[in-house]
Amino acid sequence: MARFYIIGFTVLLFFDTIAQCSFKLTAIHAEPLAMSVDWLVRVFTNPWIYISIAGYILTFFTWMTLLKKAPVGPAFAASHFEVVTVMVVSIWLFHEPITLFKLIGTILIISGILFLALAESKLSKQESNNLQR
Template identity: 35%
Template sequence: MRSWIAYCLVLTTVLLTVSGQFLLKWQVLRAGALPADASERLHFLLRLLLNPWVLSAFAAAFLASVTWMMAMTKLQLSHAYPMTALTFALVVFGSAVLFHEPVTPLKVVGLVLIVAGIVVGSQG
């Protein structure tokens, strides 16, 4: 496997992970608040677990694991794993766009530090 393919697999892992998180958040928002009553809570969670969109989020997580395993056949873990921190940046900015969550200056500083860590951590 060529190394550029391995990097594409890492990127695919990140994108599948992020898309799964967005799907879960979208469906949880649609489902409403978690009920206080234990039996209602169980029914609520079972309904979510059987939701096709939630199942597709689980499928995305599974596929992310598959692409990660494929990438690991070519890349060192200590080199590739820092790149998965891109999920943090994508989730923060995607959440702002899709769910109107705030992007505060402190979050931006944190993301800059994470990206700097990715750059430094994935060297060599």
């Protein structure tokens, strides 16, 4: 089961990161922002928008598959790790700076995910022990 979670959440992060970065690439290539037909044409003739849409669809189906088996609390927390993966990719792809707030946020997200995973593991062990009695 642990292998299912590791593979599943890796795939989820991959699709979500691709979707969000593709969406940003679409926005960059469609500049300047203007609510006009020309801007819409720039958006929808850009291949990144379709990669983004496909990424969001694949993210949705991956998430639904994971939720069938994963506990909701830790799964929801782990799904927010995409904030970290998007930040890391954005540093490389968009040359965005690493700030103190980003580092603190990353530490808090990872800590929260670890604490929830540990709490869920402890709760599962307690439930297992109670069932054995």
